[in-house]
Amino acid sequence: MTNPIADIEGANFILALGTNTTETHPVIATKIKQAVRAGGILAVVDPRQTELARLAHYHLALKPGTDIALLNGLANVILTEDLYNKDFVAERTEGFAAWKETVLKYPPEVVAGITGIAADTIREVARGYARSANATILYTMGITQHICGTDNVLAIANLAMLCGHIGKPYSGVNPLRGQNNVQGACDMGGLPNVLTGYQPVADPDVRAKFAAAWGVTSLPEQPGLTVGEMMEGAAAGKLRAMYIMGENPVLSDPDSTHVVHALEKLDFLVVQDIFLTETARLADVVLPAASFAEKDGTFTNTERRVQRVRKAIEPVGEAKPDWQIICLVATAMGYPMQYGSPAEIMAEIARLTPSYGGISYQRLEQGSLVWPCPSPDHPGTPRLHVGKFARGLGKFHPVEYVPPAELPDEEYPFILNTGRRYFHYHTGTMTLRTGALEEYYAQEHLEINPADARTLGITDGDRVRVISRRGQVEVTARVVDTVPPGVVFTSFHFPEVAINRLTNTARDPVAKIPELKVCAVRVEKIA
Amino acid sequence: MANVTLTINGQQVTVPAGSTILQAAEKLNIFIPTLCYEPILTRPASCRICVVEVKGSKNLVPACAALARDGMVVETDTPEVIEARRTIIDLLLANHPMDCLTCGRNGDCRLQDYAFMYGVRESSFSGEKHNYPLEDDNPFYIRDMNKCILCGKCVRVCAEIQGNSVIDFTYRGFNTKIAAFMDVPMSQSECVFCGNCVAYCPTGALQEKYLRSHARTWEVQKVTTVCPYCGTGCTLDLNVKNGKVVGVTSTDGEVNGKALCVKGRFGFGFIHHPDRLQQPLIKKDGRLVESTWDEAIQLIATRLGEVKAQYGADAIGFLTSARCTNEENYLLSKLARAVIGTNNIDHCARL
Amino acid sequence: METLMDKCCDKCQHSPTTPCRDYVRCRKNGPICHQDENCSRLRQELLARVYMKPEAGMKYILICSGTGCISSGSPSLVKAFEEELAKNNLQGQVAIRITGCHGFCEQGPIVIIEPEKVFYRRVARDDAAEIVSMHLVQGQLVERLLYVDPVTGQAAKTYEDIPFYAHQQRLVLQKCGHTCPEDIQDYIAHDGYLALTKALFEMTPQQVVDEVKTSGLRGRGGAGFPTGVKWQGALNAKADKKYVICNADEGDPGAFMDRSVLEGDPHAVLEGMIICGYATGSDEGYIYVRAEYPLAIHRLKIAIAQAEQYGLLGENILNSGFNFRIKIKAGAGAFVCGEGTALMQSIEGNRGMPRYKVGRSTEKGLWDKPTTLNNVETFANVPLIIRHGGSWFASIGTEKSTGTKIFSITGKVNNTGLVEVPMGVTMRQIIFDVGGGIRDGRAFKALQIGGPSGGCLREEHLDIPVEYDSLIPLGAMMGSGGLVIMDDTTCMVDVARFFLNFTQAESCGKCTPCREGTKRMLEILNRICEGHGVPEDIEVLEKLSKVIINTSLCGLGQSAPNPVLTTLRYFRDEYEAHIYHKRCPASVCQALLVYTINQEKCTGCGACARACPAGAITGEKKQPHTIDLEKCIKCGSCLTRCKFDAVVKQ
Structure with missing residues (x-):
């Protein structure tokens, strides 16, 4: 995030793209609601009618994967109606002219055809964003988990720079990161x-410093x-061994069947986790790790805030904190690695990392610190790009709309969209074992639009089979109008509905993020 | 901003204009009891326990909401004020189950504190008491509306902090009750069980279901840490009893204040779940069997060494974790790069 | 010209989109912008039709269509009279018009024949034929339908002869019962909207405020805050938006002053609000009216639509550049929504609960904007003040309470209904001159003034002039004008219990003392009435009352103990009788009653024994019977059944 979470409350205009904030970041969502309560305007870009979308002044229910067209369309309106921040563009950015050429190809009427959003709505939202004193953009995986994820993010940055809504309080470009650390x-x-x-590994000075x-x-x-x-x-067969710490790729990665196949093929697999996850079951050695409650350390949240994690209880059984386990492995491999405490590790990190240079446990006891925090007397940097971008001038990157890698066809007529539920988290490893959350929200559903359900003869509560080119799952249907026709939605929390067996591994060429948000499926009622 | 100077209990105090009498009194370390007041919420001035005497004012004045004015003369503990406060406590107790002995909030209850402070041992009124059924049909918190003093904090928290407005005052007069739309149980309402109302409830009306039935207030040790779920980074207190985490309560977090979500507040049960891995496991004949740390670590060192020797360092890959600490991620990177000698390290940030 | 919106000739340009500043005056005394005999004649002819001008030779049948008369059957009269007029070929000479309330609802349905001012009461559908044939054709009064004074036995030929009206001074209610509330033309013909015209074109907002200040008008809703001072506050407030609210959430049991005004003369309220908007710089008004007043809402909607159609409400009113809109917000009937802040919460869409005010509503009111909140009667006074001047208004009433006040008299008086009297008259005048004295010749015992949280006064207070400030020291208040008269069959403990029951049930539940305190007081009163009172109860009631008054959040709680405190103050002996002697002196509290049979009067007929559902009465035939007090459930059946007055209730 370029700005602190607290800044959201003060925004006059919030453009939320591909973020189901009330479910995935409930506490951040409270800030959005407070901004709206105080009179702020909320525009939500999401194919689904999420709770946030229902709260919004504008719900832009775009066709999945058409974000760039929309973002360029918004920029087009702001340009053609002369609403952009000329001083900011002149003083703080470069590449404007070339970028403008691209954007001019996306007038609202053209964008309406691609995205399915009315041209007038695009105009209103563009004007609202451009004219607001403080406007902030929030996004999550709905933006990044596409083959054009990097370009999506660049298109967002372009829009923010065009209006100068960055590098100041209550404005900015704010990805909301999905996991604690x-x-x-x-x-x-x-x-x-x-x-x-x-610090790039390609940089010899960096390598020399670390070596x-x-x-x-x-x-x-x-x-x-x-x-x-x-x-x-x-x-x-090129990679022969893997060491997996606290991850569950069998459920979280696209095309799980392929993932299982790959992991099974390894000569040696180590998994270090707190539960015997679907991935751990495939391991040659499983190491019992301590949970967050059983160790000291630090987490860095989505706004770059480094906060202390404190040990509350002893590790269960013979479990050990991950940091101690790594030390044991390294030492056993002939590299003596010993630390008295995580504080010592942080001291080493601070020595080697300019942005963490001023962070120490001693300071963290007084309160959290937001990096960049280069020196022990530096107060931290809650807001980025104030006065100057990290790279100097902000660069406009022309980006073009490309359709998702896999689109519906006759055989697979639906788009499968995946995400999270409020009551659960990631692969369910923890939330399905709380004695509370899984009791209240016990079963996963496939959300399907009533029109589609009618066509397929599916009624609410029916068991259905969802099939893609890569795999299939069985799940109970929930007929709701919060998903648009032609789109079905479910989460990846439940092992019994391992939806990532279906998802596509097609990746963004730069960030290598797989296109988890869009793949083609068909839905069959189980007789 | 302009300042105002007033006199409280004979002491002069200067505060910024717009401050309340309560804030001015706090500056002088003069105690005024409050039940419905919460600094970050709107001020309904409804419980009336904070009333004080203001010279020239016809009636007693609620210190939590009345603004301090220049030249104001305030008395916070005249016989009339004490009498009013005692009567209000008396009235609240008249309609309160006196089951402090077994109440989960025993020792952490404002009403109890004030009854003690003002010496109201029991209510002097003998009349109707509410007899609402206990609402405990959700796994997160219980609602005992018999213990509700209608301070309305939960209503304001739900509206002003959580932004959901699931509950409000319903009915009238003595039958006034906090309820969801159509007075359905919370499990049938739009409630998302963030439990933020529970965090602010001054009595036993709202209680964390597990925590308050497994530990007395004074038995727990609170450890402030960071929530293990999403990337917001909410601060919370783990409540520990006999070496076990028995609950989560709010603390004043830098990011979240007292707000948490259902996962952060009620999703701690995995810590002591029987499925937790408690010993290293090694696959033998296709089955994972328990082993010792020494055996497991040695096996890893040997096998990784062999793979490296045979196929090179880049034949080994590491997945680090968005759930582990910074220090641990750093060490795994160090293990991959310095010990094994590969840059094959990644994690699910892309997912 | 068929309506007052029609143009006399092409020179007239008035419409809502092309407004003319002289419109109202022009229709009354026009044309103003040009001289034309024909145009002038057209106006006079039209006004003669609209306005009842005796010289036109027309007669009018005025049929009351207030809620009271409607419920006693007046709608059927309209059709009946139409048929009768047709039968007698009188359509051209006699017109039928519905009107608002006369205030004498117990005599309804009321029919008035103008211009001769004849007042027919309790007119049934079948009476229409007789009234038309006897009165309108033959010119003879229908004696049997005239009002007969219960005191003198005299029949009143005109309404001016009826003591109920003769002792009133009807200013606000002047048009109620005499003009058609559903026709703006009737209002304009009766000088309506002249005040607005005067304010807009002859006065600055400050001058309007000053005029209201001069009038001495005080809020008629109960608190009696000086209206001009309130308006000044709103005028002084700086804001991008200001509101005017008319409080029509009349909640006192038995009170219907505001409803009558809204039903009978809605334009007076609208005109008052528009003038207030002009004076305070507001462009939007709300009327918060309870949904239980469907007729008032209906007529308000008609009135608003007509005022908009006539260019008297909306954008650029009469080409003055002043805009004003009025919206109706129907409340759900919670008593507490009559409290200003609760009312505003309700308009904002929240539950109607009072909020603690930091500063005045004229600084931060509805949606935190400066808001002028007055009640119906207050606004209805405003056009009068602007038209006739503040000094004229101040000459009516007393020095500190000017003008008139409408009271709703109910209870044990001969004439119940709405009465408008100058401030400063005595209770005695209201009860005995206007109200015709106590019903059934019984003795006056107490009066309760100020609604459910007012106070109960007794005989010695009858000669105190009724004004805002005179009642406060007595523990009572003017309130919105509810007046309940009680005779010697009323138990004052029971009365206190009745009112407290109301305020407890209507407490919004927000603040502790009101919600919990009134409950405990009510329980104590119930105990006393049931014969379980203990000596400490009186002290506890007084102590609780003090705390409730002292610490409650809003006026409802702060005044809820008044009925208890005043009855304790003026009728303490009745409490003591209940508590110490387990007796109810007025023989009202059932649990304390003792039914006995006078052995001398009892003939032994056995009727009482047969009527007793509890089998508590025994006795030999032809011998005096007795009641077993253990078995007696005090239902009173024996008393009603006994023909020999032998059953005694004590």
């Missing part, structure tokens, strides 16, 4: 191409494989 995992170099703080600090002669230079590529590599 997904931000931190990225910050810590849990990516194949960067070390901590996004010295870590006491090794050199570090690998070539960026590694992404998760999807690892699965492909495993299936192809």
Whole structure:
């Protein structure tokens, strides 16, 4: 996020794209509701009529995967009606002229044809966004989990720069990250191409710094494989061993059948987790990890806020905190790795990571810190891009609409859209074992529009089979008009409805994000 | 902003214009009891326990909502004020089940505190008491409307913080009751069980179902930490009794204040779930069997070493975790890069 | 010209979209913009039709169509009279017109024949033929339908002869019962909207406010706040939006002043509101009226539509540049919604519960915007004040309570209904001159003034002039004008219980003292009435009353104990009789009654024993009977059945 969560409350206009915030980020959603309560305008872009969409002044129920057309359309209106922030564009950005050419190809009427949203609605929302003193954009996986996910994000950035709605309070571009420490995992170099703080592995100086600090002669230079590529590599026999800590790709990754096949093919698989997940069952060695309640550490939330996690109880059984387990493995492999506490690890991180340079447990006891926080006396940076972009001038990237990789056809006439439920989380590993959440929300459903249900002879509560080119699941149908005709929706929380057996592995070429939000399926009633 | 100066119990105090009498009194460390007042919510001034005497005012004045004015003379504990407060407590107790001994909120109850403070041992009125059925048909919290003092905090929390307005005052007079639309149980309402109302309830009317039936207030130790679910980063308190997490309560989080969602507040049960892995497992003859740490770690070191030796470091891949701490992610990266020597590390941020 | 909207000639341009500032005056005394005999004649002919001008030789049958008379059958009279007029070929000479309420509802349906002012009461459908043939054809009064004074036995030929009316000063109610509330033309013909015209074109907003201040008008809803001061506050407030609200949530049991005005003269209220909007700088008004007043709502809707159609409401009223819209908000009938802040909550879509006010509504009211809230009667006074001047108004009534006040008299008086009297008359005048004294020749015991949270006064207070400030020290208040008269068969503890039962049931439940405190007071009163009172009860009632008054959030709670406190103050002996002697002096509280049989009067007929459902009466035939007090359930059957007055209730 470019801005703190608290800034949402002060926005006069909120454009929420592909985010089912009330279910996936309930507490952030309260800020949106408070903004609306205070008179703010809310526009929600989502094929489904989510709770947030019902709350919105504008619900733009676009055809799945047409976000770029819509975003370019909004920019088109702002440009042609001369509503853009000329000072900001002139002083803070570059590439405007080239980008403008592209955007001019997306007048509202053309965009209406692609997205299914009325041209006048596009105009009204564009005007509302452009004219508001403070306008913020929120988005989540509905934007990123597409083959054009990177371009979607660029199109959002373009729009924000066009209106100068970035680098100031209550405005900005704010991806809402879906997991407690997904931000931190990225910050810590849990990516194949960067070390901590996004320092590229390709940079020899960076490698030299880390090699010295870590006491090794050199570090690998070539960026590694992404998760999807690892699965492909495993299936192809190129990747021979995997070490999986706290992940459940069998349920969370697209085309699970393929994932299982790949993992089974490995020579050696280690899984370190708190439960015997669907992935752990395939492992050669399973290591019992401590839960969040059983260890000290830090999480970095979606607004880049580093906060202390505190140990409340001893690990259950013989479980150990992940950090201790890693130390054991490293040491056993001939690399003595020993830390007295996570605080010591953080000290090392801070030494090696400019954006975390000023973060220490001592300071965190006084309150959280938002990175970039380069030095011990730096207060942290809740708002990014104030006065200046990280790269200097903000660059307009021309982006064009491309349709999703797999579109409905006669054989697979529906678009399958997936996401989360309010009462559950990710692959259900935790929320299906709480004694409460799974009791209240015990069974998954496939949401289907009444018109489609009628055509297929499906009534509410019927068991149906959902089939894609890659796999199938059985699930109970729920006939609701919150999904548009031609789209069905369900979550990936429930192992018995392992919907990722169906999803497509087609990936964004840059970020390598799979297109989990759109694939073609057919639905059959189980007699 | 302009300041105003007033006198409370003979002491002068200067506060910014727009401050309430209560805020001015707080500045002087003068205690005024409150039940319906909550700083971040609107002020209904409805419980009337905070009344004080203001010179020149016909009636007593609610300190929580009345603005401090220049030259105001306030008395917070005259006999008339004490009498009013005692009467209000007396009236509330008259319609309250006196089952503090077994109430889950025993020791964490404003009404109890004030009854103690003002020496109201029991109600002097003997009349009708409500006898609503206990609502405990959801797994998250119980609603005992017999213990409700109608401070309305839950109504305001639901509207002003959660933004859902699922509950409101219903009926009239003595029969006034907080209820969902058509007075259906919460399980049949639009309630999302965030439990934020529970966090603000001053009495036992709303209680966390598991926590308040498994631990007394004074038995738990609270540990402030961060929620393990979505990326919002809400701060919460784990309530620990005898080495076990028995519940979650709100604390004043930097991101979330006291707000949490159903998962953060009521989704802690996985911690002690019997399915938790408690020992290392090693696959033998296609079955995962329990082993020792030494055996498991040695096996990993050996096998990874072999793969590396045979196929090279890049034949090994690591998935790190968006659920683990920064320190752990950092160490796994270090393990992959420094120990094994590969950049094959990723996680499900892309998912 | 068929209607007042028709043009006399092409020179007239008035319409809602092309408004003319002289429209109202022009129709009354026009044409103004040009001289034309023909145009002038057209107006006079039209007005003669609209307005009852005796010289035109027309006669009018005025049929009351207030809620009271409608429920006693007046709608059927319209058709009956139409048929009779047709039979007698009188359509051209006699016109039928429905009117609003006369205030004398117990005599309904009321029919008045104008211009001779004859007042026929309790007119049935079948009486139409006689009234037409006898009165309108032959010129003779239908004596049997005239009002007969119960005191003197005299029949009243005209309504002016009826004491109920003769002692009133009807200013606000002037047109009620005499003009058609569903026809704006009737209102305009009777000088309606002249005040608005005057305000818009001859006065600045400040001058309007000053005129209201000069008049001394005080809020008729109960609190008596000076209206001009309130308007000044709203005028002074700086805001992009201001509201005017008319409080028509009349909730006092038995009170129907506001309903009568809305039903009988809705344009007076609209005109008052529009003037208020002009004076305070507001362009939007709400009328908050209870949904239980369907007729009032119906007539208000007609009136608003007509005022818009005539260009007297809406954009650029009479080409003054002033805009004003009025919306109706129907309330669900909660008593507490008569309280200003609860009313505003209700308009905003929330549950109608009072909110704690920091500052005045004229600074932060509806949707936090400056809001002028007055009740129906207050607004209805405004056109009079603007037309006749504040000084004229101030000359009526007393120094601190000017003008008139409408009261709704109910209870044990001969004439119940709505009465409008100058401020400062005594209770005695209202009860005995206007109200005709106590029914059935019984003795006056108490009066209750100010609605359910008013106070109960007794004989010694009858000569105190009725005004805002004189009642407060007595523990009572003017309220909106509810007046309940009680005779010696009334138990004052029971009365206090009745009113407290009402306020407890209508408490919004928000604040503790009102919600819980009135409940406990009610329980104590119930106990006392049931014979279980204890000596401490009086002290507890007084203590609780004090705390409730002192700490309640809104006026409802702050005044709820008044009936208890005033009865304790003026009729304490009755409480003591209940508590110490387990007796109800007025023989009302059933649990305390003792039924006995006078052995000397009893003939032993056995009727009482046969009537007794509890089998409590025994006795030999022809011998005096006795009642077993253990078995007696105090139903009173024996008393009604005994022909010899032998059963005694004590």
